[in-house]
Amino acid sequence: SAPLCTASRISLLTGRYFQRAYLAGRGIHESETTMAELFRDAGYRTGVFGKWHIGGPPWDPQGQGFDEFVGHRVGAIDNYSHFTYWAAVPQHALLRGREPYREDGTFFPDIVTRESIDFLTRHRDTPFFLFVSYNQPHYPMQPEERFLRQYDHAQGARRIYGAAVTSLDDKIGQIVAALDEQGLRDNTIIVLMSDNGHSEEPQGIGGSAGPFRGAKKSLFEGGIRVPCVVSWPGRIPRGQVRQQIGSAMDWLPTLADYCGLDTSDLALDGRSLTDVIGGDAPSPHTALHWTLATQWAARQDAWKMISRGDTMFLANLHDDPGESRNLANDRPDIISRLRARHEAWVATGIKPIYTVESP
Structure with a gap:
């Protein structure tokens, strides 16, 4: 729903275009109902572990419907010191709830995994909504040596990035194994997705969008098209792929449907x-x-049309998913149609928020 993390997470949690739901520089607008609030009001225990990055009090997890939180509210932290160095003054950023929490030297993704497993184990006899928000492979990428050794055939940033993804896979596997051990797997819906495309920031390189053009902070497909996997044994088909377009903001109504929750209001x-x-x-x-x-x-x-000031870009994603050819001059009729669509959407109250960096 957006090529940036905060915006995409807001859409995921609210089911709304982030431009409607975001109080710029603060957090989710108080008038919005988050996924956590929806499930908590229906009797679910709610927890988020990992990266928040959608504001401090009253826009922090506790202010948005989560009963439990261990993690950080900033964009990135060192995985071992738990300090953020991407601020005017470096500061310790790890929290349990709203209180500072120290566990110096413990790999942050291991903390996220442990807290997630503890949460689902304690609440195995009650409905729960668990939001696990890992910070890998976001910078700083600091994968364990055992995973780096699996990528000795690679070099530089690709080696580190590959190891970080494999480390993430290991942590997700531990949570799925815990669901199996607790007898919860067949009654648990799992959604796995990224918030935006891979980073090309100097401290975060190594990822790839494959055949797609662009990356994080770009409106080309590489910035906004991300993998998504959903699993529910016995209820959702296995091993199938869907090519239809969807958005992060679709998950609130989708999960509400699966769980029988009313969203009509x-x-x-x-x-x-x-x-x-x-x-x-x-x-x-x-x-x-x-x-x-x-x-x-x-x-x-x-x-798909992209407008960058006086420059218009148009592609047919069925024929050219890599957005390599600009058809704007060939199809002015499509340009006019999509511009009218955009203007009608903006007229519903949409305002730009974020600054832009050229892809």
């Missing part, structure tokens, strides 16, 4: 994907929209 931009996942139905979206400062993008069916 919520103003949502997201749409339930249950028919897409279960029956390969068409996408519930007629169009999707993105903004990044003065840039914007709109997609309808296979056509």
Whole structure:
């Protein structure tokens, strides 16, 4: 839903375009209902462990419906000292709830994994909503030596990035194994996804968007198209792929549908994907929209347009998923149609928030 982490997380938790739900520089608008609030009000225990990055009190996890939190509210921390060095003054950033928490020298993803497993074990006899927000492979990438050794064939940033992803895979596997051990796996929905495309920031390189153009902070597909895996044994088809377009903001209504929760009183931009996942139905979206400062993008069916000031870019993603050819001059009719879509969307109250960096 956005090529940046805070914006994408806001859409995920609210089911809304982040431009509607975000109080710039603060957090999620108080008028919004988060996924945690929805599930907590339905009797679920709620926990988030890892990276928050959607504001401090009253916009912190406790202010947004989470009963438990261990992690950091900033964009990045060192995985062993738990200090953030990406601020004007370096400071210790690890928290338990709203209180400082010290566990110096413990690998932060191990803390996230341990706390997540403890949460699901303590609440195995009650419904729970668990948001696990790992900070790897976000910088600083500090994978364990045992995983680095698996990538001795690679060099430089790719070796470190590969090891960080494998470390992440190991931690996710531990949580899934804990669900099995507690007899919860068949009654638990797991959604695995990223918030935005890989980083090209100097301290975070090593990732790849494969055939797609762009990266984090870009409205090309490499910045906004991310992998997503959903699992629910016996209820969701296994080993199948869906190509229909969806968005992070679709997960609130989708999970609410699966769990039988009423969202009729919520103003949502997201749409339930249950028919897409279960029956390969068409996408519930007629169009999707993105903004990044003065840039914007709109997609309808296979056509996607990016506006960068006076420059228009148009691609047919079915024919050219890598966005290598600009068809703006060839199809002015599509440009006009998508511009009208964008203007109608903006007229509903959309305002640009973030600054932009050229891809």
